[in-house]
Amino acid sequence: MAAEPRDALDAAARSRVTVVIGESDTGKTSLVAALANALFSRDATVAIVDADIGQSEIGPPTTVGLGRVTRQLGRPADAEVVVLRFVGATSAARDLRATVQATGQLVDRARALGFERVIVDTSGLVRGDLGRRLKQAKIDAIAPDLVIALQRAGECEPILRVYEERADRLRVLRLPAVASARRRTAAERRRHRDQAFAAHFAGATDIVLDLSRVALRSPALFVGTPLSASELRRIEASMGSEIFWGERRGREVTVVTSSARGEPAVRALARELSVARVTARTLTDLVDVIAGLDDENRESLWLGVVRRVDFAARTMTVTTRAPRARVASVTVGRERSR
Ligand SMILES: Nc1ncnc2c1ncn2[C@@H]1O[C@H](COP(=O)(O)OP(=O)(O)O)[C@@H](O)[C@H]1O
Ligand SMILES: [Mg+2]
Structure with a gap:
């Protein structure tokens, strides 16, 4: 039998770190705000980690955010931003590892800052093998005391199965998804994201x-020895593309070209330069x-x-x-x- 919403507050009040999972429009973000408010009004110091890099509340899309609850929230976006970590994509599907890592780091930071209650909001990607892997990796990185799953028809069960035997350390609470919610379309989500970007860039x-x-971390350029003009000309001739930049780092060469070149051309260039690997990027990247x-x-x-x-x-x-x-x-x- 599914638990009652009241059980969520009771369980969260006994947990240092709570993570809420579920598909889109199941009420995760609203529940996170409601839990944060209820815990805050019980005089706990409360942090929210927003791990949804698409429909972001704390910080702009592409970031995972850590916020401090300083008053009753209308929504998680009302929390005071403490730290943001850039992931670089608006869907965790495009960079699972970076999303999971940033989420784990910000939850660790919230613990280190001494927050008594940390509530983690997540994206709606739960279905399929990708959703299962993403959510399990997130839960493992977060190491929560409580997982609340909002479900319509048991869609989180493949994620939750592996945690059953850890019942001593990790509690799982299943709640029905909000029934009244209208499902937002992909276009609506995109519009919401674009508005968030526009607001972030206002006045830039x-x-x-x-x-x-x-330091340019990614792509890691300007860390090796620049190729000489004659080397660049040779590469240009070999690749049939304008070369803007080339550098060597040990047995690897990185080039920035005007147009994308296929894997065979890149491998041929590596053989020609007698290096282990060539990384070719285009200026449009x-x-x-x-x-x-x-x-x-x-x-x-x-x-x-x-x-x-x-x-x-x-x-x-x-x-x-x-x-x-x-x-x-x-x-x-x-x-x-x-
Ligand atoms: N308990 C609730 N009762 C009625 N509507 C709700 C409830 N919780 C959320 N909603 C509505 O459902 C929609 C989706 O909620 P949201 O919390 O953003 O879901 P998610 O974060 O899972 O995508 C919103 O329009 C929200 O106002
Ligand atoms: Mg949400």
């Missing part, structure tokens, strides 16, 4: 980052793409949109609201700005 200006001072601008602790200051990379000057022009002087590293994500 272009800044120029000096990439000999600011970098430009007009959303990037995370992080401080020296790898916490996201703000998102940016990469506008230009000047390989000769080693600079990158980015539209952002991040203060230039505080940017220590840049991670270019997988989401194009539109």
Whole structure:
């Protein structure tokens, strides 16, 4: 028999870390807010970790956010942002590992900061092998005391099965999904995401980052020895594509080209250069793409949109609201700005 919503509060009140899972529109985010409010009104210090990188509440889409509850929330977005971690995609399906890792890190941070109650909201991706793997990896990274599953027809059971034997350390509570909720369409979700991006970028200006001072984490460029002009010309001839940049790191070469080249051409180039591996990127993988601008602790200051990379000057022009002087590293994500 499914539990009552009241049981959720009783269970969460006895748990340091609670994670809520379920498909889209099952009421996860609303339940997270309701639990946070109820625990806060019982004088607990409460944190919310928003691990839904698509329909984000804390921080913009592409980030996992840690928020502090300082008052009764209308929604989790009303929490005060403590830390954001850039994942770079708006669906965990595109980078399972980064999403899981960022979620685990922010829950650990919430524990380290001494929050008495930590509530984790998640994305609606629960179905299929991908959903099962993602949610199990998240639960394992979070190490919660309580998992609340909101279900319509037992769709979370494949995820939950492996936790049954851990009943001494991990409690699982099953609740019915909210019945009245209208299912939002993919287009509505996208619109909501675009509005969140627009709000985040309101008032942003272009800044120029000096990439000999600011680390480009992904793609990791400017970390090796630049290829010589003659090497670049040779590669250009071999690949039949304009080369903007090339560098060598031990037995590996990375190039940035004007147009994408297939795997055979890339392997042929590796043989020609006698290196173990060639990584070929195109300029379009970098430009007009959303990037995370992080401080020296790898916490996201703000998102940016990469506008230009000047390989000769080693600079990158980015539209952002991040203060230039505080940017220590840049991670270019997988989401194009539109
Ligand atoms: N207990 C509830 N009763 C009625 N409607 C609800 C309830 N909880 C959530 N809703 C509505 O259902 C929709 C989806 O809720 P939400 O919490 O955003 O779900 P999820 O985070 O699982 O996608 C929202 O429109 C919300 O207002
Ligand atoms: Mg939600």
